[in-house]
Amino acid sequence: MRRIELADKCCRSTKETEYKEKNCSSHSSKETGKSSCCQSKSPAENHSVKTSCCGSKEQHTAEKTETLLDPLPSGEKRSYRIHGMDCPACAKTIEKGLRTLKDIADVKVHYSTAKMQVAASSQEAFNPIASEIKKLGFSIEALHQGDTKTFDIEGMDCSSCAKSIENHLNGLPSVKHVTVHFSTGKMKIEHSGSVKDVINEVSKIGYQASLQSGKKSIQKNKNEQRVVILSGVLIALGFIGSFYGMPAMMSAALYFIAMAVSGYKPVKSAYYAIKSRSLDMNVLMSAAAIGAAFIGEWLEGATVVWLFALGNYLQTKSIERTRNSIHHLMELAPSEAWVQVGSELMKKPVEDITIGDIIVVKPGDKIPLDGEITRGESSVNQAPITGESIPVDKQIGDAVYAGTINEHGSLEIKVTKLIEDTTISNIIHLVEEAQEQKAPTEAFIDKFASIYTPVVFILALAIMVFPPLIGFGTWDGWFYKGLELLVVACPCALVISTPVAIVSAIGNAAKHGVLIKGGTFLETAGAISAVAFDKTGTLTEGKPNVSDIKALHLSEEELLSIAFTLEDYSAHPIAKSIVDYANEKGIQPQQGELFKNIVGKGVQAAIQGEIFYAGNLKLFEQMNADVKDAKKYIQEQQNKGRTAVIIGTQNQIIGMIAVSDTIRKTSASALQALKQSGVKQTVMLTGDNEGTAKVIASEANVDRYFAELMPEEKVEAIKTLQKEGHKAAMVGDGINDAPALAAADLGIAMGGAGTDTAMETADIILMADHLDKLSHTMKVSKKALAIIKQNIWFSIMIKVIALIFIFPGWLTLWLAVLSDTGAALIVILNALRLLNYKE
Numbered sequence: 001m002r003r004i005e006l007a008d009k010c011c012r013s014t015k016e017t018e019y020k021e022k023n024c025s026s027h028s029s030k031e032t033g034k035s036s037c038c039q040s041k042s043p044a045e046n047h048s049v050k051t052s053c054c055g056s057k058e059q060h061t062a063e064k065t066e067t068l069l070d071p072l073p074s075g076e077k078r079s080y081r082i083h084g085m086d087c088p089a090c091a092k093t094i095e096k097g098l099r100t101l102k103d104i105a106d107v108k109v110h111y112s113t114a115k116m117q118v119a120a121s122s123q124e125a126f127n128p129i130a131s132e133i134k135k136l137g138f139s140i141e142a143l144h145q146g147d148t149k150t151f152d153i154e155g156m157d158c159s160s161c162a163k164s165i166e167n168h169l170n171g172l173p174s175v176k177h178v179t180v181h182f183s184t185g186k187m188k189i190e191h192s193g194s195v196k197d198v199i200n201e202v203s204k205i206g207y208q209a210s211l212q213s214g215k216k217s218i219q220k221n222k223n224e225q226r227v228v229i230l231s232g233v234l235i236a237l238g239f240i241g242s243f244y245g246m247p248a249m250m251s252a253a254l255y256f257i258a259m260a261v262s263g264y265k266p267v268k269s270a271y272y273a274i275k276s277r278s279l280d281m282n283v284l285m286s287a288a289a290i291g292a293a294f295i296g297e298w299l300e301g302a303t304v305v306w307l308f309a310l311g312n313y314l315q316t317k318s319i320e321r322t323r324n325s326i327h328h329l330m331e332l333a334p335s336e337a338w339v340q341v342g343s344e345l346m347k348k349p350v351e352d353i354t355i356g357d358i359i360v361v362k363p364g365d366k367i368p369l370d371g372e373i374t375r376g377e378s379s380v381n382q383a384p385i386t387g388e389s390i391p392v393d394k395q396i397g398d399a400v401y402a403g404t405i406n407e408h409g410s411l412e413i414k415v416t417k418l419i420e421d422t423t424i425s426n427i428i429h430l431v432e433e434a435q436e437q438k439a440p441t442e443a444f445i446d447k448f449a450s451i452y453t454p455v456v457f458i459l460a461l462a463i464m465v466f467p468p469l470i471g472f473g474t475w476d477g478w479f480y481k482g483l484e485l486l487v488v489a490c491p492c493a494l495v496i497s498t499p500v501a502i503v504s505a506i507g508n509a510a511k512h513g514v515l516i517k518g519g520t521f522l523e524t525a526g527a528i529s530a531v532a533f534d535k536t537g538t539l540t541e542g543k544p545n546v547s548d549i550k551a552l553h554l555s556e557e558e559l560l561s562i563a564f565t566l567e568d569y570s571a572h573p574i575a576k577s578i579v580d581y582a583n584e585k586g587i588q589p590q591q592g593e594l595f596k597n598i599v600g601k602g603v604q605a606a607i608q609g610e611i612f613y614a615g616n617l618k619l620f621e622q623m624n625a626d627v628k629d630a631k632k633y634i635q636e637q638q639n640k641g642r643t644a645v646i647i648g649t650q651n652q653i654i655g656m657i658a659v660s661d662t663i664r665k666t667s668a669s670a671l672q673a674l675k676q677s678g679v680k681q682t683v684m685l686t687g688d689n690e691g692t693a694k695v696i697a698s699e700a701n702v703d704r705y706f707a708e709l710m711p712e713e714k715v716e717a718i719k720t721l722q723k724e725g726h727k728a729a730m731v732g733d734g735i736n737d738a739p740a741l742a743a744a745d746l747g748i749a750m751g752g753a754g755t756d757t758a759m760e761t762a763d764i765i766l767m768a769d770h771l772d773k774l775s776h777t778m779k780v781s782k783k784a785l786a787i788i789k790q791n792i793w794f795s796i797m798i799k800v801i802a803l804i805f806i807f808p809g810w811l812t813l814w815l816a817v818l819s820d821t822g823a824a825l826i827v828i829l830n831a832l833r834l835l836n837y838k839e
Contacts, residue, residue: 078126080116082109084138097136101128116140148177148190151198155207155265155316156182160449160495164269164278168205169198182499206269206282224313231262231306239299255298262309263289279453281490285817291483292813295476303814304487311821315496315828333402333424337361337368340412350419361411369402370422375412381405382768427515427767441788442498442519449491456489480813481806487816488802493823497791500827504834505784514777515765524746525764525781530726531679531774532718532740535686535693537733538750538771539700540661544574546581547642548658550633559655560587562607563647566614569595570603574645574659575614602645614647623650630656639691668701670771677778683721685714685740714740731774748774783837791827798823 085091091109098107098118103125109116120126133140156162162180165187169178174193181187187209189198195211202209238246238254267290269282285308292301338345340358350368353359358374361367367380379391382404391407394400400413402422419425464482468475502519509516516522533539551559564582567575568589582589592605601622602615613619617634620627625648633656634644642660646653671682684705686693693707706717714730718740721728730744733751741747741762749762751769766773802819805811811819 076120076123076126078118078120078142080118080129081141082114082116082133082138083141085109085114090138094133094136094138097132098129101125101132148188149195149198149211151187151189151202151209151211153180153185153187153202153207153209156180156185160273160278160281160453161207161269164273164282165202165205165207167278168272168275169201172201184503204268205272206265224309224316227262227265228306228310228313231258231302231309234258234261235299235302235306238302252298255302256293258302259289259293259298259305263305266305266308279457281492281820284453284457284486284490288483288486288813288817291479291486295479297480297813300813304817307814307817307821311817311825314825315821333419333422334366334368353415353419355415355418357415359413359415361406361413363406363408363410365406367400367402367404367406367411367413369413369415369419370417371400371413371415373398373400373411374414376409378409378411379407381407427510440520440523441792442502445494445498445792449495452491453489456485460485460489484806484811484813484816485803487813487820488799488806490820491795491799492820493798493827494792494795496824497795497827497831498788501784501788501791501831501834504831505780505837508834508837509777509780512773512776513767513770514773514780515767516777516781517763517765521746521763522781522784524727525729525778526785527727528679528729528746528778530681530683530721530724531674531729531731532683532685532714532721532744533700533702534714534730534732534740535684535688535696536661537769538731539667539684539696539702540663543661544577544643544659545662546577546657547660547662548637549655550658551655552629553652553654556655557585557587559647559657560585561590562612562654563614563645563657565589565592565607566603566605566612566647567645569605570597570614574643575603577659578645578657610649612647612649614645617644617646620646620648620653625650625653627653629653633658640695642692663696663699664769664771666770666772668699670774671701673772673775674778677775678782679778681721681726683717685709685717712739715743718743731771748777780834780837784834787831787834791830794830795823795827 082091082094085094094109094116095107098104103121105119105121107116107118118126118129130140153162153165156165162182165180166178169175169189172191172193174191174197176190176192178187178189178191187202191198199209234254235258238251238258241254242248242251263286266282267286270286273279273283285304289301289305289308292298292304333350335350336347337350337353338360339348339353340360345360353369359368359371363378373394373396375396377393377395380394380400381391382401394411399416400411401424402417402419403424417423460482463485464479467473467478498519502522505522506516506519516525549556549559560578560582563578564587567578569592570576590607592607594604594606594611596604598604598613598615598619601619602613604611604613606612613623617627617630620630627646630644630646630653634646637644637656637658640658640660642658645657645659646655647657648654674682681704682702684693684697684700684702686696686705686707687709688696688707690707693705697705706714706720709717718728718730722745727745729746729748730740731748731750732741733749741749746764747762748764748766750766750771764777766777798819802811802816806816
């Protein structure tokens with residue numbers, strides 16, 4: 001394929017950062033002071049933080065994750081959001097510009113999240129930042145600087161409960177900002193009061209708040225269980241007693257007590273919901289129960305409240321499984337570690353361990369912190385991080401991760417990350433953030449429910465009043481129908497149908513070593529029809545291996561011995577592959593001297609008094625050697641996608657060694673599995689020549705390929721797929737492929753366990769270098785979408801049937817409650833299937 005000319009040269013891989021810094025700073029516009037390659041939008045217009053110079057999609061990452069920046073120096077610190085950045089070079093420009101200001105200690109700008117952290121030695125140093133940012137051509141927004149804390153909230157039954165809590169707390173003068181996420185059961189609040197004040201205020205509304213910790217409380221469930229059992233027993237006594245001559249007043253009293261026991265919480269919550277102008281399920285159920293008692297239907301009223309309490313208890317028990325879908329990850333990393341201090345070992349809490357400390361991990365123990373092995377060899381079970389079931393062999397110099405299990409030998413590990421920065425901490429953080437993001441379907445349903453509920457509520461009031469007012473039927477009859485409609489107005493099952501499925505699917509993927517950064521990307525994955533792969537390091541191993549040897553005038557062993565001697569001097573990846581191959585074959589190097597590196601051509605050394613060379617064709621042509629046979633061999637190897645190294649003297653070529661980047665063993669099977677999961681087209685993107693690309697494409701079994709591409713030209717290849725009508729995903733390493741990952745409908749990065757950039761750039765991260773995880777991701781997404789559709793249609797059908805049954809008088813009040821709470825429970829249980837979904 002011919003090279004595709006890219007119109008917009010602003011897009012660059014991160015390999016070209018230096019080029020961009022130079023050009024974006026030296027060719028800045030006089031009017032804006034901003035990089036000329038980044039002027040496709042004004043700062044005011046560019047609030048979505050688009051890579052508009054690449055014509056790429058909106059960077060959702062900027063809205064959905066917290067910045068994972070390097071720690072700043074001690075002192076005053078503030079965070080900001082930057083609007084108007086169009087390429088990563090803009091971030092570098094801002095950093096350089098602000099570092100020139102007085103008393104600014106350090107600046108970190110993260111392009112993909114559009115956030116900036118500034119450390120300064122005084123408060124006054126922050127004052128000129130806004131004007132300086134404006135001079136550079138961007139706009140700035142200060143992020144919340146207050147004391148933000150995260151609380152676990154217990155007792156929420158649907159997203160309307162979360163809204164009621166938000167509305168109540170936002171009315172308090174001490175609260176600056178609050179968000180409550182029903183799907184994860186968490187609340188983030190910025191306030192000037194105490195933790196106790198927050199807990200008390202949440203308690204007033206009928207919910208329980210606790211400052212976030214890894215420990216789970218079960219007291220609430222026990223209390224709810226007692227309430228349900230007690231009220232159920234009271235209702236049963238009243239009902240049975242009525243058949244054995246119990247006075248009606250006595251039965252009514254038992255029903256009243258049962259209503260008071262199980263109805264206290266919803267009535268209290270309803271009061272604060274009305275006070276905060278929310279119309280949640282507690283308001284509707286409380287009104288129905290009180291209304292039933294008002295017209296003398298004590299048994300119905302008590303049954304309504306009891307069924308509501310029972311339904312909520314069962315829902316809470318069920319949904320806790322989804323909220324805790326990654327909770328086991330938090331318990332994986334041990335809280336203490338053995339630290340080597342001189343010649344002794346001391347046990348320390350992981351919070352007290354600093355970077356550079358040496359920790360000792362015994363066989364069978366869990367690794368407490370991320371680090372690098374300095375002594376020992378072992379097999380490490382990395383399943384919690386990468387989803388790999390087979391332990392990975394580790395030796396000196398290899399990276400290991402907190403929460404993984406040391407299977408065999410004792411290891412000494414130099415700590416490289418603090419507890420809050422470990423890979424497993426980042427995984428937990430990213431998954432929790434992802435679970436809090438609303439997918440398009442969920443956002444639509446929430447909007448629909450916010451209109452549906454008040455409309456039906458008003459309709460219920462109208463039914464209670466207008467028909468009997470005009471003489472059509474009795475007041476009691478229409479009042480009862482209105483109460484039924486109030487219960488039917490509660491859209492709990494519908495609202496809960498999507499978030500529980502999304503949280504379950506994201507949790508399932510995380511357990512299999514796949515991080516999906518939000519419901520939006522989960523839904524997108526289910527619609528992908530074409531997947532493009534970067535070749536090097538994605539479809540292939542990313543490192544060369546010896547694939548063919550041709551010896552002339554001597555044996556292969558002798559040729560390898562000479563090549564070993566020559567290449568052992570070089571640090572080139574191809575030379576290293578030849579050295580590794582010789583070592584594997586047990587070949588011994590010869591005695592060499594006078595080693596010399598010939599830049600861009602090869603190496604030379606004296607062996608037994610004669611000068612030998614290892615290099616490319618150009619080197620031997622310059623020495624006027626006979627290269628006729630070598631040329632033919634090189635051409636043959638190039639047609640197979642290989643690179644040939646020539647070995648010889650000035651007068652004679654003694655052999656050739658062909659080296660190639662071998663395809664991953666799992667590539668072909670992984671692509672086949674993708675096809676079975678519904679992907680219509682697989683594509684390879686490479687900078688290699690046509691011949692090499694054709695060979696690799698054939699081995700990997702991809703449908704088509706784009707060859708001879710510069711890194712930035714991969715963006716145009718992705719656009720070509722999109723113009724053909726495909727929803728396109730791009731799979732790369734998250735670094736060199738950043739522009740293409742951003743341009744695709746879905747960016748998927750491989751090897752996230754060792755690459756922070758991959759975590760920040762892509763929408764989906766494969767923690768291990770295994771393409772076979774891709775098909776599981778697509779299938780989980782499609783399964784989630786199918787379950788969401790099932791839940792939505794089931795919820796709507798139940799509501800429609802209940803509405804139809806009201807007017808003929810077929811629906812009783814307790815059946816209306818059962819239809820609502822029962823439907824919600826069925827929807828949750830259906831979504832829970834995703835937690836244990838396997839291919």
